[in-house]
Amino acid sequence: MSEEPGIETVAELLDDEYAREILAATSTEPMSAEELADACDASPPTVYRRLERLREQDLVVAQQQLDPQGHHYDVFRAQLSRVTVDLADGEYSIDIERREPDAADRFTELFEGLK
Structure with missing residues (x-):
């Protein structure tokens, strides 16, 4: 993603009960x-x-898995680590910290980029 989402977008997502439950479960x-x-x-x-x-x-983020029958399916993992909202000089700013992908995630991203 090229730029951070706005405060309204993040607030709307985090206001949604299902989105919060998904983030918590996949964390x-x-x-x-x-x-x-x-x-x-x-x-x-x-x-x-x-x-x-x-x-x-x-x-x-999504990662592909293989079931015992050889079918691919996606599993999802939370990237969100922290959201900080600041108010200074009459303006809000938002900072989103994401988890660093582990070595397996980086390899998967590299491999998928070759397809």
């Missing part, structure tokens, strides 16, 4: 959309809509 371990639907007591379409909005702001 401890990567989860599939189906697992998130169960954990958040939400329909899969609701989870997918929130995941798309969170991904647009680089607050979650």
Whole structure:
């Protein structure tokens, strides 16, 4: 993403109960959309809509996994570490801290960029 989202965008995302639950659940371990639907007591379409909005702001990332039958599916992991809102001289500013991807994540991103 080229620029940070505005305070309104982040506030709207964090005001959404499902988005917050997805961030909290995926901050401890990567989860599939189906697992998130169960954990958040939400329909899969609701989870997918929130995941798309969170991904647009680089607050979650997707990683491909392989199931025992050889099918690919995505698991999602929270990138968000901290959000800081400052008020100075009559203006708000927002700072978003994201987790650094681990070596496996960097390798996956590199590999996917070669496709």
